[in-house]
Amino acid sequence: MKMLCWNYSLLIFCISCFLLLVLCQKEESIDKRKEDIRAARDKSTHQFRSVRVNQVWEKAQRIGKSPKELERLKVDLKKYDEKAYQLKKLERDGGDATGEQSEKMHKQLTEIMKKHNIVPKDKPNKQTPTKDKPFDDKRLNELWKKTIDAQHFDDSEVKLMKQQLKIHQEKINQYQELVDDLYGENSHPAAVQAKRNNAVDKDEFQAREMDLKLQHKRLNKDFQALNVKTIPEEERGGFNEPRIINFWKDAQKTNFTEEELISLKEELRHFEGKLMKYDTMQEEAMHAERTYKKKKMNGEKVDMKKHTAMREKVKDIGNTVKKFFTSMKEKISSRKQQHNEL
Template sequence: MFRLVSVVASIFIVVGFLSWVGQCNPKYTEDAQFAPKQPSEWEFRQRRANQVWEKAQRMGLSPQKLDNLKKDLRAHDEKAMKWKKMKRDGGDPDGEQEAAVRRELAEIMRRYGMAKEAAFEEKNLKMEGTGAKKFEDMRLNRLWHQASLNGQFSTAELEDLRQELQHHQDKVDEFRQLMDDLHGSDDINRVDKFKRMDVDEAEEAKDRKVRELELKIKHKELNSDYKRLEVKTRREHEQSGFHEPRLHQMWMDALKSNFTEDELQSLKEEMKHFEKKLAKHESIKEEAIKAELQYHKAKKSGEHHDPSYFESLKERARETANTVKKHLTDFTDRIAARRHTEL
């Protein structure tokens, strides 16, 4: 029983990591509560294909369209896996095959009503094709490209920014290497490893749990640092005053909608108040992870440690997550409604 609980708990932590590493960048859904299904429930082997499939299901496409999409994604999934194997074997040095695979997925998204997502994919491809790609992390390339073109940084400031972005990339690389060392280099294999563990590996499981929690803390630190860089590279006319990217994007959308000045002021005050609640929610989550880490470290060393503290924190985090989700949905719907009435 202990073994089963450890395995199940470990799988949930792994999935949390994978949702970030995959670098999907939906408009407002960066929080863990919006993470995709567990890898064991995936329809496809490629993470991006699963993300497209899940979005299509939320869009309410007809059964016939969903069936056609599944067939298209299945064929694309095979090509993506062949490219992945080719890349591991040292092939595709110029990235042409990768670009072809990504263009195909963008075309699939466009065919099934995901034009914005397709445009985002193609924009990144175009940016990389012009030699603008300086970092492996797609998000860092987007920040660098934006900062390079907006004209508000001097040459010296751009160099300082490049070094900051590179430092962040180094930390991302280190994080991914630690992930690979612990769970394997393929998305599915990271979870399959848990299924192959013997029942006599209880001690190894304790060590793995500690290392996973340490990685989860590193992940939150990386995410916080990225948000700081995102705020730093915003163009002057996009200085919304919001540090949280989701709220920043919502506010930029609100400015393009038909709110009155008084309504905008009221909305901004609401969103500012909510941003403080969101920061509190993130703080509770981090405190819960650290408390759980302390518990498992004590357990690993044979010390008795009461789990009730971190369990109560995790429960608080779940409760605040529901509140956060409710408010995000409310803001999104209100802004979207005003944009629709504009048309």
């Protein structure tokens, strides 16, 4: 009996040792894969000035392009990056008002990606363009309808607006390519979370997600700027922020007195300044988050306290912004209800 127990204990011990060995080898395999990924990544991750060009470069590395293929791609991207930098300077100085050069640049980057087999060469449209719905994106088609229905646009302004909407559609397409590249075509929350959990290099995955968040924020900001253009000047009340413009338009449909409207307008003007400052801070914080994750990913030293402090500051201001929106919405809604009752 004792011998049987001893043999049983020995068997359990052997099985435990075997399982431990398998787990250790699996851990070593995962670590080695992480090391291989990081070794394959260029030491200077940010090869180019443009964030979008860097994303294309990093994707080419991830999908396993050979050194010769990467070298040929780098030549094309460097030329493009310089042109993109010059265009950015031109736009800052008020140039390319029609957006024609910007559209050409977006198309050129897509062509470079197709040439080097980084995106499918023939990606079908989501829908067949029509005169009333010339874009793939639903919101852009709605904005186009507002444009052609607007009384304050002449023919040249309608043409310019269509050009700018086409550029925005190209930006959306490039953004969607990045989303598909990171998450696959199934972007259901459960599938996305599974991708996060199963990522070999979680730091890299998080850094790429931050790139997407930044790009999405810029897309939304650009869309809102286009949306404001469809609103006649006299209805904007001198405001530029879409949410503030909507507050002002709603306020004028209530029973506010002239004096109260003047006071409200000043309050909205003051808050618009704060809101724009908050949006800038939020974007800066996202850039900082991205830099933090990139440094962490590359094994560089990071200041956790500084990073956390900035994030908390932006969060506090965000809470103040939310409170103002809630308060202003209730204030205008209550007066609107009184007005309707009368």
